[in-house]
Amino acid sequence: MKWDSVKTDNKQKGLIKLDARTLLFLILISNLAIFFMPTVYGEIVMMLMILLLAILCGTGRTSLKIGAVYFVFLIGDYVIMNALSDSWLIYVALGMRYMQKVLPCAILGGILISTIRVGELMASLRKIHIPKSITIPFTVLLRYFPSIGEDRKAIKKAMAVRGLNGSFLKHPVKSIECLYVPIMMSAARRADELSSAAVTRGIENPKERTTLIDVRLHCADFVIMLLGIGVLFFCIGRL
Known part of the structure; x- marks a missing residue:
């Protein structure tokens, strides 16, 4: 059997599969666009475009939750700044406004983590x-967060078995003792495991590495990047 006939899982979840370079480019563009965005309406339109992209990529469920949080922060910011502008809540509104600008990039980062494998990312960056x-x-970091998420789910199941299936607000002390402390211990252990696995797989080998994954830009990648550049130039032109 030839090496190029081996089937590989490209981790495609939705209608389109973007290259890792495209997603990294979009994260950079979204950061610049939010910084130069002249009005909040443009920011809302950009957020809706990112949510549509997340749905097409197959990560709509989590992304829509983040989008809901975004619009809650947006409404809270509007109410505080227009109706309660003379109170101390203005500092809360500033925090909400900061989080608003982080969430669009968080959705793009979630798409990257959910749809791109570590080997595919390394091949794209090379x-x-x-x-x-x-x-x-960067590649170790990409694998680190899903590993911590898996540990968190396991710890939550263990808590439920022991009758501690509650939120942080209901049981703050128990949550810290039974959830957050084990997660911190697991985070340190996971970091050591990932480092050892990377060294075992020869990540420090100076020679050129090969890959079975077909890493290349497709039509969808070029269209999405052109749209991102268009949004950025629109924001700069409105200043």
Whole structure:
């Protein structure tokens, strides 16, 4: 059997599958667009576009939850700044406004983590000649957060078995003792495990690595990147 006939799972969840370079480019563009955004209406339109992209990529369920939080912060910010502008709640509104600007990039980061495998990300970054000093920590970080999420689910199930299936507000002390402390311990253990696994797989090997994954830009990638550039130039032009 030839090596190029081996079937590989490209982790496609939705209607389209974007390249890792496209998603990283969109994260950069969204950061710049939010910084230069002249009005909140443009920010809302950009958020809706990102949510539509998340649905097309198959991560709509989680992204819509983040989008709901975004609009809750948006409404809270509007109410506080217009109806309660003379109170101390204005500082709460500033915090909400800061979180609003982070959430669109968080959705794009979620798409990256959910649809891109570590090997695919490394192959994509090698194609644009990113040095290993950046590639290795970034790829380990990409695998780190899902691992912590898996540990959190396991700890929550163990808490439910012991009758501690409550929220932080209902049982703050028990939540810290039974959930957050084990997660912190698990985070340190996971970091050591991922580092050992990376070294075992020869991540420090100076020679060129090969991959079975077909890493290339498709029509959807070019269309999405052009739309992102268009949004950025629109924001800069409105200043």
